Amino acid sequence: GAVVSQHPSWVICKSGTSVKIECRSLDFQATTMFWYRQFPKQSLMLMATSNEGSKATYEQGVEKDKFLINHASLTLSTLTVTSAHPEDSSFYICSARPAGGPLETQYFGPGTRLLVL
Amino acid sequence: AQSVTQPDIHITVSEGASLELRCNYSYGATPYLFWYVQSPGQGLQLLLKYFSGDTLVQGIKGFEAEFKRSQSSFNLRKPSVHWSDAAEYFCAVGGVNNNDMRFGAGTRLTVKP
Numbered sequence: 001g002a003v004v005s006q007h008p009s010w011v012i013c014k015s016g017t018s019v020k021i022e023c024r025s026l027d028f029q030a031t032t033m034f035w036y037r038q039f040p041k042q043s044l045m046l047m048a049t050s051n052e053g054s055k056a057t058y059e060q061g062v063e064k065d066k067f068l069i070n071h072a073s074l075t076l077s078t079l080t081v082t083s084a085h086p087e088d089s090s091f092y093i094c095s096a097r098p099a100g101g102p103l104e105t106q107y108f109g110p111g112t113r114l115l116v117l
Numbered sequence: 118a119q120s121v122t123q124p125d126i127h128i129t130v131s132e133g134a135s136l137e138l139r140c141n142y143s144y145g146a147t148p149y150l151f152w153y154v155q156s157p158g159q160g161l162q163l164l165l166k167y168f169s170g171d172t173l174v175q176g177i178k179g180f181e182a183e184f185k186r187s188q189s190s191f192n193l194r195k196p197s198v199h200w201s202d203a204a205e206y207f208c209a210v211g212g213v214n215n216n217d218m219r220f221g222a223g224t225r226l227t228v229k230p
Contacts, residue, residue, distance in 0.1 A: 009158075041126070041222070041223075042222055042223075043207070043220040043221055043222045043223060044207070045220075093160070095160075104168070104211065106218070108161035108162075110159050111160065
């Protein structure tokens with residue numbers, strides 16, 4: 001089946017530093033990737049949608065300058081949390097839609113837990 | 118705007134017992150409905166989905182769900198729960214392109230021996 005990986009699986013960083021999270025589709029090409037944020041005991045909240053080779057579309061309330069998304073290839077999207085602060089601590093999940101596949105299909109990565117001290 | 122409500126935050130059932138997880142949605146058009154399961158350290162796995170047609174949908178791992186338009190519900194069921202079913206379950210609603218998929222808050226399932 002389709003596999004999506006995320007790296008790292010968890011990261012601890014100091015306040016003010018930047019953290020990059022990678023999302024890779026391992027056995028398929030993804031024209032669209034999605035980034036979600038999940039707070040403890042809460043739902044996944046869509047942060048942004050990225051299409052390969054174009055700028056990401058951010059959901060209302062998500063700071064595009066703080067959460068930089070790059071989707072440079074059909075198998076890789078990155079989320080960079082710039083100047084991270086403790087309130088950015090969360091579980092970040094990506095998903096990928098296969099190129100040419102049904103629009104309703106998304107495969108999810110295992111998530112990256114970020115702790116900002 | 119679309120939304121999903123999962124009324125039960127945490128459910129505990131005995132192994133072998135039946136299970137029903139509730140999901141209510143709000144959506145302006147015909148919804149695409151999904152149930153996902155999330156286990157620790159793993160990505161969300163799709164259990165089943167409904168787009169149209171038969172309102173009783175069969176999924177993987179013995180799960181099924183029934184779409185009831187009149188009640189705006191899409192409850193997940195399993196006749197006999199296994200210990201390996203313990204996980205977090207999410208209901209989601211989306212449109213045709215799923216760029217606007219919305220998830221419920223999740224229901225954590227605990228299975229007692």
